[in-house]
Amino acid sequence: MKKDKEKNKDKNNNKKNNKIFVEFFQLIKSYKKSIIFLFFLIVFLEALRLIGPYILKLIIDELLIFSIDKLNYFFLLILAFFVSLIIISIIDYFKDKKIFDVLLKAEYDLPIKCQKKLLELDLSYHQKEGTGDKITKIERGVFKFIDLLGTIFWELLPVAFQLISTSVILLFIDYRLFIPLLFFSVILTILNIRVNKKVYPTRKQRYKNYEKASGKMVQSIINVGTVQSFCQQERELGEFRSLKKSILDDETKEWSYILRFANLREIIVGLGRITFLTLGIILVAKNQISIGTLVFVITLSEKVFSSISRAYRLYDRFAEGSEGINRLSALLKTESTVENKGKIKLKKTEGEIKFENVGFVYENGDKVLSDFNLHIPSGAMTALVGPSGGGKTTIVRLIFRHFDPVSGRVLLDGYNLKDLELFSFRKFFSIVPQEVDIFNSTIAENISYAKRSATFKEVEAAAKIANAAEFIEKLPDKYNTVVGERGVRLSGGQRQRIGIARAVLADPKVLVFDEATSNLDVESEKLIQEAISKIAKDKTIIVIAHRLSTIKMADKIVVVEGGKAVEEGMHLQLVNKKDGLYRRLINLQSLGEISQD
Numbered sequence: 001m002k003k004d005k006e007k008n009k010d011k012n013n014n015k016k017n018n019k020i021f022v023e024f025f026q027l028i029k030s031y032k033k034s035i036i037f038l039f040f041l042i043v044f045l046e047a048l049r050l051i052g053p054y055i056l057k058l059i060i061d062e063l064l065i066f067s068i069d070k071l072n073y074f075f076l077l078i079l080a081f082f083v084s085l086i087i088i089s090i091i092d093y094f095k096d097k098k099i100f101d102v103l104l105k106a107e108y109d110l111p112i113k114c115q116k117k118l119l120e121l122d123l124s125y126h127q128k129e130g131t132g133d134k135i136t137k138i139e140r141g142v143f144k145f146i147d148l149l150g151t152i153f154w155e156l157l158p159v160a161f162q163l164i165s166t167s168v169i170l171l172f173i174d175y176r177l178f179i180p181l182l183f184f185s186v187i188l189t190i191l192n193i194r195v196n197k198k199v200y201p202t203r204k205q206r207y208k209n210y211e212k213a214s215g216k217m218v219q220s221i222i223n224v225g226t227v228q229s230f231c232q233q234e235r236e237l238g239e240f241r242s243l244k245k246s247i248l249d250d251e252t253k254e255w256s257y258i259l260r261f262a263n264l265r266e267i268i269v270g271l272g273r274i275t276f277l278t279l280g281i282i283l284v285a286k287n288q289i290s291i292g293t294l295v296f297v298i299t300l301s302e303k304v305f306s307s308i309s310r311a312y313r314l315y316d317r318f319a320e321g322s323e324g325i326n327r328l329s330a331l332l333k334t335e336s337t338v339e340n341k342g343k344i345k346l347k348k349t350e351g352e353i354k355f356e357n358v359g360f361v362y363e364n365g366d367k368v369l370s371d372f373n374l375h376i377p378s379g380a381m382t383a384l385v386g387p388s389g390g391g392k393t394t395i396v397r398l399i400f401r402h403f404d405p406v407s408g409r410v411l412l413d414g415y416n417l418k419d420l421e422l423f424s425f426r427k428f429f430s431i432v433p434q435e436v437d438i439f440n441s442t443i444a445e446n447i448s449y450a451k452r453s454a455t456f457k458e459v460e461a462a463a464k465i466a467n468a469a470e471f472i473e474k475l476p477d478k479y480n481t482v483v484g485e486r487g488v489r490l491s492g493g494q495r496q497r498i499g500i501a502r503a504v505l506a507d508p509k510v511l512v513f514d515e516a517t518s519n520l521d522v523e524s525e526k527l528i529q530e531a532i533s534k535i536a537k538d539k540t541i542i543v544i545a546h547r548l549s550t551i552k553m554a555d556k557i558v559v560v561e562g563g564k565a566v567e568e569g570m571h572l573q574l575v576n577k578k579d580g581l582y583r584r585l586i587n588l589q590s591l592g593e594i595s596q597d
Contacts, residue, residue: 027145030106034098038157045095045158051084052085102149111138118331136210137328141327144324174283176279176283177280180276181272191261191268220236269305272305273302340422349509353374353411354414358398358408358409358410359371359372359405359406360406369391369564374395376542383551384544385582387561392560399510400512430502430506430511432503442481443483444456446502459505460479466498497531503535509539510540511535513541514544533553559581
């Protein structure tokens with residue numbers, strides 16, 4: 001039973017180890033023409049390299065029966081040798097130039113493909129994968145891909161040609177000279193496969209730890225304020241050190257095993273050389289081959305045995321890079337769960353949204369919405385309130401189609417969102433979340449993010465509507481102030497107002513405020529409430545809040561609990577409803593935050 005398990009494990013490891021070749025060739029499809037050209041160029045170049053040793057064979061054979069009459073013939077051979085070197089040098093230059101062109105293009109293309117893929121993937125993927133994990137996956141994968149692509153051009157193809165051409169020549173000269181080459185090649189192949197099977201699990205774990213360590217570093221830096229405030233520097237450093245120690249241990253274990261095999265490999269190659277040389281001398285002694293032929297085959301055999309040694313070092317490099325390339329390839333093959341197959345392109349929208357019998361379950365099995373129905377009228381303010389975890393934010397994500405419902409439909413102006421081209425309807429939407437995403441750029445660039453063509457006057461006007469102009473004008477560089485990563489140089493209220501200004505500038509038909517005032521002081525909240533009032537005209541406004549004072553002015557309030565809309569109405573209607581959830585929520589507000597009149 002135990003042996004069967006070990007056999008199955010070996011088979012799986014072997015499949016995963018060999019998977020690199022499939023994944024690798026999938027990645028190089030874009031450079032197919034250049035690679036085919038390089039293949040034939042390298043084969044031609046390596047064939048030319050055989051001319052030198054063959055001319056040397058001819059010279060030695062003629063020297064053994066030297067005659068002054070053949071002096072011109074010797075000069076011709078020497079001239080041919082020199083010309084072949086010049087031709088090889090010229091072709092070599094163009095080959096290297098073409099290889100660099102391919103490598104540089106791949107180094108340019110791959111990160112862009114990865115960035116495009118990450119931006120296209122839905123929220124569920126990004127919620128599962130940490131930022132550091134994704135960055136490490138791309139950086140290591142691209143590095144290993146470029147490294148192995150260069151290795152194929154400069155090492156693998158020349159080595160493969162040398163092995164094949166030399167084997168054919170040896171078989172043509174005397175098949176007995178081919179036997180040592182075949183025998184020792186088989187032994188080395190078996191040993192190399194066993195070694196890489198052995199180290200694969202360690203290598204896989206090492207790459208996982210690379211991503212974990214990168215993720216830990218990113219999180220520590222992003223949240224450095226919290227780390228320092230709670231004096232957790234040693235804890236963060238200790239956890240990072242522990243991950244790096246695991247990587248070091250895995251690397252030490254892996255490479256010590258590979259190096260032990262490398263020593264054994266060199267001994268076997270050395271035995272192959274001795275066997276080949278001994279056999280060659282015996283054949284010369286029996287006059288079955290000439291001395292020139294012996295020198296020729298020895299020159300070739302040295303190339304072959306060097307090539308064999310190089311070939312298995314290359315296999316080690318391929319196997320070592322396999323996990324990085326497999327992970328990169330897996331990322332590029334990842335499909336978004338939200339498919340953009342809609343054919344209808346909206347030219348305009350009224351902003352009327354309906355949920356019809358919608359059900360939604362997250363990948364972890366959490367059931368959020370069940371047979372949910374909701375009508376958000378066009379051009380009005382609809383507020384979603386209710387206990388935490390009731391499904392309010394999920395509703396917004398379904399409206400933006402960051403997720404698709406597992407049952408039912410979400411409609412915009414009567415169209416199922418799945419039937420609409422994704423970007424054609426999202427351009428009419430904007431959102432101001434609880435934590436506004438601020439880029440490490442100027443205030444003007446952050447506000448104009450949704451509309452890159454915006455003029456400075458438009459940016460200023462948006463800032464005024466959002467009540468952001470006042471604090472911006474007080475900054476030393478005003479709209480050219482660089483706000484730092486995630487807007488660390490701004491207060492929470494200032495970040496929210498920048499977010500509102502960004503949404504205003506986008507001029508959406510549907511505007512969502514998702515807990516936009518929940519973490520703000522009273523003054524900041526008031527400024528944002530004023531900003532909402534300014535921009536509410538002719539727009540569909542959706543407000544999610546725990547602080548009920550924010551949504552008191554809504555045209556319609558929907559109370560969401562347990563994935564269902566349990567109450568609907570205006571503030572005065574709901575507040576006077578005995579035993580209603582909305583009324584209970586108001587009673588929980590300290591100091592009567594919302595008046596009941």
